[in-house]
Amino acid sequence: MSNILAASGGVKQVICINWGTRYGAPFINRLYAMVARNITPPFTFTCFTDNRDRLRPEILCEDLPPLDVAEMPKNSPGIWQKSRLWGPKLGNLKGQVLFLDLDIVIVGSLDGFFEVGEPDDVILARNQTTPFERLGQTSLFRYPVGKLVPLQEKFRANPQGIADEYRFEQRFVTRNAPGGAKLFPRRWVLHFRQDCRWPIPLNYFLAPRLPRDARVILFPRNLLPQHAIDGQFGGKGKIATPLGHLRGLFAADRREKNPLRYLRHYIRPTPWVADHWRE
Incomplete structure (x- = not known):
């Protein structure tokens, strides 16, 4: 023991x-x-x-x-x-x-x-x-x-x-x-947006990756695991294709006013989260 x-x-x-x-x-x-x-x-x-x-x-x-x-x-x-x-x-x-x-x-x-x-x-x-x-x-x-x-x-x-x-x-x-x-060791506990999501423009073409040595993935408060599974931007319930998300950059009611932040927050649906986040 x-x-x-x-x-x-x-x-x-x-x-x-x-x-x-x-x-x-x-x-x-x-x-x-x-x-x-x-x-x-x-x-x-x-x-x-x-x-x-x-x-x-x-x-x-x-x-x-x-x-x-x-x-x-x-x-x-x-x-x-x-x-x-x-x-x-x-x-x-x-x-x-x-x-x-x-x-x-x-x-x-x-x-x-x-x-x-x-x-x-x-x-x-x-x-x-x-x-x-x-x-x-x-x-x-x-x-x-x-x-x-x-x-x-x-x-x-x-x-x-x-x-x-x-x-x-x-x-x-x-x-x-x-x-x-x-x-704890740095690579044991990783941040979904920082360690799993691809940078611009790859985030529009590739689903977030799961680093090999990860043990636990943390999610920021406005992005829950289900949002990552669905590919919801910012956890606001909005699911969009890459082209639809780009078009949203010109929407008058865009919540994220900073264009760069808006673009980099896009995530594609992430199947591996569903594989682990289940009963």
């Missing part, structure tokens, strides 16, 4: 969080299925949620952990509800847990995420959108239960101030993790 898994009795503990109506059972069930196909047992999958309807029986459900905050930050791009998971207790879990966002796509083995580092480490995926800043990504990160209590206390004391200073919860975790934050 590895030292990393000793506190959990050799069990790989995977967790996620769900609140509100944006995701729900379809995303949670798919995430569980992807984990189960890509991990060596024994493992557990625990969802902290405010709605248990239609979840697979294999999923361990827990209520959302309490967070004594009168008002969550406003006008902040960070997903600060994740701070609920930073408390001294996390259901019945002990030791290291691997947190996964609900909208990721798992394409390779998760075992390595439980093998690198030390039992007391906080390890995050590397943020791909800030190449000149050593920044972690909390779409996937591993930490010992209770290790992030100082962060939760600091956030609870001044939620809006913390959000205004750091903007994103991942920057807050990276900068303030007790003992410092480590990062």
Whole structure:
């Protein structure tokens, strides 16, 4: 048994969080299925949620952990509800847990995420959108239960101030993790738009590629896996042929006003996402 898994009795503990109506059972069930196909047992999958309807029986459900905050930050791009998971207790879990966002796509083995580092480490995926800043990504990160209590206390004391200073919860975790934050290998966790989509003009002729060494693919907040499967521009429900998308450049109601951004955001339908993002 590895030292990393000793506190959990050799069990790989995977967790996620769900609140509100944006995701729900379809995303949670798919995430569980992807984990189960890509991990060596024994493992557990625990969802902290405010709605248990239609979840697979294999999923361990827990209520959302309490967070004594009168008002969550406003006008902040960070997903600060994740701070609920930073408390001294996390259901019945002990030791290291691997947190996964609900909208990721798992394409390779998760075992390595439980093998690198030390039992007391906080390890995050590397943020791909800030190449000149050593920044972690909390779409996937591993930490010992209770290790992030100082962060939760600091956030609870001044939620809006913390959000205004750091903007994103991942920057807050990276900068303030007790003992410092480590990062998983760069190529294990990739960003769909940056690492899979082809640059202009190839994105109009070639479907996004799946890099050979990828294990997890992250999706930006306005582009979900289903949008990639369908080839929807910007996740706005608009599906267009390459020619139709080019014509949209001259539309008066074009949402993306920057012409270059508009052109580079086009993606062709991506079948490999459907192959992995399923129950």
